[in-house]
Amino acid sequence: MKKMMLSLLASMVASTSLPALAQTDNLAFNAAVTSDYRYRGISQTRLDPAIQGGVDYTHSDNGFYVGAWASSIKWIDDAGGDANVELDIYAGKRGNITESFSYDVGVLTYVYPNNDMDEVAGFDNADTTEVYGQLSYGVAYLKYSHAVTNLFGFVDSENSGYIDLGATISLGNNFILNLHAGHQKVENNSIASYDDWKVGVTRDFGICTLALAAIGTNADEAAYASPANGKFLGKDAVVVTLSKIF
Numbered sequence: 001m002k003k004m005m006l007s008l009l010a011s012m013v014a015s016t017s018l019p020a021l022a023q024t025d026n027l028a029f030n031a032a033v034t035s036d037y038r039y040r041g042i043s044q045t046r047l048d049p050a051i052q053g054g055v056d057y058t059h060s061d062n063g064f065y066v067g068a069w070a071s072s073i074k075w076i077d078d079a080g081g082d083a084n085v086e087l088d089i090y091a092g093k094r095g096n097i098t099e100s101f102s103y104d105v106g107v108l109t110y111v112y113p114n115n116d117m118d119e120v121a122g123f124d125n126a127d128t129t130e131v132y133g134q135l136s137y138g139v140a141y142l143k144y145s146h147a148v149t150n151l152f153g154f155v156d157s158e159n160s161g162y163i164d165l166g167a168t169i170s171l172g173n174n175f176i177l178n179l180h181a182g183h184q185k186v187e188n189n190s191i192a193s194y195d196d197w198k199v200g201v202t203r204d205f206g207i208c209t210l211a212l213a214a215i216g217t218n219a220d221e222a223a224y225a226s227p228a229n230g231k232f233l234g235k236d237a238v239v240v241t242l243s244k245i246f
Contacts, residue, residue: 026058030069032243037071040162041196041217042182043233044086046074046226054088063095065106076115078124078228079153083115083126092132104134108145110152117153126153130162140167151186160187166198176202178213194219194234211241 031055036043037050044050054069069088076083110128117126128151134143143164151160166180178200186192200213217224217234224233239243 020144026056026060028056028058028245030054030056030243030245032241034239034241036237036239037073038215038237040182040233041194041198041215042224043218043237044071044073044075046078046228047231047233047235047237048074064091065094066091073112074228075226075233076112076117076153078226079117079123080120080227081112081117081123081126081153082113083112085113087111087113090146097135100137102136104136104143105132107131115153122155123153124150124155124157128152134164139169141165147187147240151216154186154189154192156188157186161185171201176204178202178211191220192223194224195236208242208244212242213239213241216238 032052034050034052036047037045037052042189045087050072052069052071054067056067058065060089067090069090071086073084073086077078081205088108088110090106090108092104094102094104096102108130110126110130112126115126117123127149128147129148129149130145132143132145134141136142144167145162145164147158147160149158154160162184164180164181164182165177169179170179171177178198180196180198182196184192184194184196194217196215196217196219198213198215200211200215202209202211213240214236216236219232219234222231225231226233
């Protein structure tokens, strides 16, 4: 799996067309290992660890950015499909409205290569595209993501939306407090809609960053039980993540 992820990241870099870097440009890579890949509160790895990594390119003058990120996953194989990697490709623009307010708008596509979920009864293709917009004021932010395709394999779920309210607060000594509350609405599937939350602390040690987070949801257990072992994928849990930007 590790070799597969490294190969995937290499292909992402090779396939991303980047202009020659100027002094105002920034190219950054990231890598991480986590005890459980939670996305919007739901485990993507059957409550097991994941390895992750990506690359981001930002033009500092105009705020335009593009990037790609990948993670190991288990939920598609567990549901009867055929994919054990998630690849996210995104682009957008961020900047300041005033000294206090900033914005971030863009588009994000989640790709599950050859997932075959449309061949599984009750599911559609898992590939998903969302447009998003975020407003930030000081340490707080409000973000809305809107699906312009079906959402993560849910049938007839186009126009689903996710609201994300959070804050990132410095505690001093390189400690950061992370607060988040969200609501996922799945169009035409009310049983799959739910709220999620996170309270976490991040510490930058220079050579790496360690994050510890308590995560939970009020999702319906029947809607988000793993087909592999019946475990509830939205259960309350503590997640540990070790990451590095270079």
